Amino acid sequence: MDRSSFEKPVTILTGLGSPTKIESAAEAYALLADWPSTSRTAAHDIAAKACRAAMDGEIDAETARATFVAFARRNDLLAPQPSSTVAGGTVIDWATRWQRVNAPA
Secondary structure, eight states: OOTTEEEEEEEEEETTTEEEEEEEHHHHHHHHHHSOGGGOOHHHHHHHHHHHHHHTTSSOHHHHHHHHHHHHHHTTOBOOOOOOEETTEEHHHHHHHHHHHTSOO
């Protein structure tokens, strides 16, 4: 693993809503470099500079990841995170309760 790899990938939605995993500052930087110049904001510039700095070893990859996540969030690119909760409890909790209630006496 190179020093600009993220500990946890950032999953964004691209194209027609296809999930894409961004696993490093280099991948994030490539996406940012292709971003239309007319849509670039301060969040874009900060993320691009941070990713470049991580690629150059000037900052750690997790700092660059945080700026990229902020950029992705501002642009509604973050993929929804799967949730294991169902109405106040986890799926596992619900299944366990169901088994207890329906267990033979």
